[in-house]
Amino acid sequence: MTTQSISESPLRKIYGRLGLKDAVKSRRHLSDYLFKIILGMAIIIIVSPFFFVLFQVASIGFEQVFGTGPGQGIEFLFTFPGAGLEGGIRNAFVGTVELILLASAVGIPLSVFGAVYINEYTQPGKLRAIIEFTSDVLAGIPSIVFGAFGFAFLVDYLHIGMGIVAGSLTLAFMMIPTVLRTTQEALRAVPMSLREASLALGATKWSTTWNVTLRSAFPGVITGILLAIGRVMGETAPLIFTAGNSLSVPTEITGPGSWVASMPYTIWAYISDPRQYLQEKAHGTALALMMMVLAIDVIANLISRKVTRRLV
Template sequence: MTRKFRLRPRAEQKVVQFFLYLLTSLAILVLVFILVVILKNGLPQLSLEFLTKNPVHMGKEGGIFSTIVATIYLTFIALLVATPLGVGTAIYLTEYTFEGKITRIIRFGAECLAGIPSIIFGLFGFILFVNKLKFGWSILSGGLTLAFMVLPTIIRTSEEAIKSVPAAYRLVSYSLGSTRWQTVTRVVLPSAAPGIVTGVILSIGRSIGETAAVIFTAGSALHLPSSIFSSARTMSVHFYILAREGISMSKAYGTAAVLVISILLINIVTYYLMGKYIRQSSSE
């Protein structure tokens, strides 16, 4: 039955190619549209004042300085905790053990953790850090919650980076009489550094953009945070509240532009590093 109505293969290919072209253009156009709208409406809102003044009247006026500071604090704590844990896990998986039951359990844990939605991390952080450990809504609670959220990313990228260090490096190091730890810290990690940094930078981007996990752990206080125990509102949370409660669409666009530009810059740096890293390792 299908035989009768089948197009000639060459004609079929032309038709398919046309539709693929159409769908691809649509996908790319939509994605580019999003970027253009944010920048077009957001860039005019940006000024030195917007970046350096605190929000006034719930954000209706003034700038977003306190939310930038809160975002930096939170991201810093998250990475301070997640980086050693993630890199340590990767070192253990690649250098200190063989594939077996334990590595399977560890990988399973990391994979499942990567799939858990941020709102569940928010609930977890709320129960553990805000309530049980009595940190309250604070930068510390938010930062720790984010740390566990980005941990799987850091583990995976570090593992890839360490695995791609040529085995010859290790052999040479051992043959010179180094211990395993010396080999790891002086030979393997320095060679894997660009790849590890890539994972860390990606995690910074994710922390900056996160809303659901942060709003229930760091709260949404608008003042400038004075310590890691003060509640704080990050840029994403501020943007969400501005837009959802209709406080000020122009300020929302401005905040969105700052968010998107910083994340794009971070991702571009990552790409640059990764490209350099790949060129480097392929030329060896």
């Protein structure tokens, strides 16, 4: 029985791996084989820009963020820009952190509470459909439109003026749809029996929602929040007309003293400047920003993967 021995030989195994043996059998086998090869090349083309971007940013920015010279390494993040914009990017780093903290303080409660309301207190129907629809629409609105709206509404109409308040409120608006939808998904994944068990013990709807439902949905909610933060952290366009720019950190709530720099804005401002050291600073800022955003993304993924594992 020669066929049997061939089907077990290691050679056949390697052929099978590559699929080459099959590819020559007929035209259909060949086109099947080519199709897979082409798709494999597509995925290589898709992921390669990630490495191009990382390489470009790191090759110039590494010195800034991890170097040991003056104004490099940890000093890069924690010294203010000096004369001629030399020095660090403390203004942008602290500015971004402050903007994100303020935006989260407004955006997260709004969206988590909203999601709890529509998921726990409404039946599927018109109201829920409207809220879900509007948050989907909100998620699709271009960031520059948020910027223009923040400018028209917050800065101009409400007379808040440019600064940290208008900037972070604009970012908060952008966070709402992401957090709302992911929280909703997480709440929906909590089994009904859990709520019923709590209610059957005599707990009120209110305490059931907070102590049982929201607690078991917590990992999903955190993931949504982290994803939203990672997204708005890199936004430039909404801040251009709402946050202003500054070489130091905001000292006031309103007025020019509240103007605030941010890392994405700083990259934009520095990259188009012909001065060599500013281009390098732009790369350093980009590397730092990218590391922050990717770290948040990885943490979010770790948490959410845990959720899915636990549910399966």
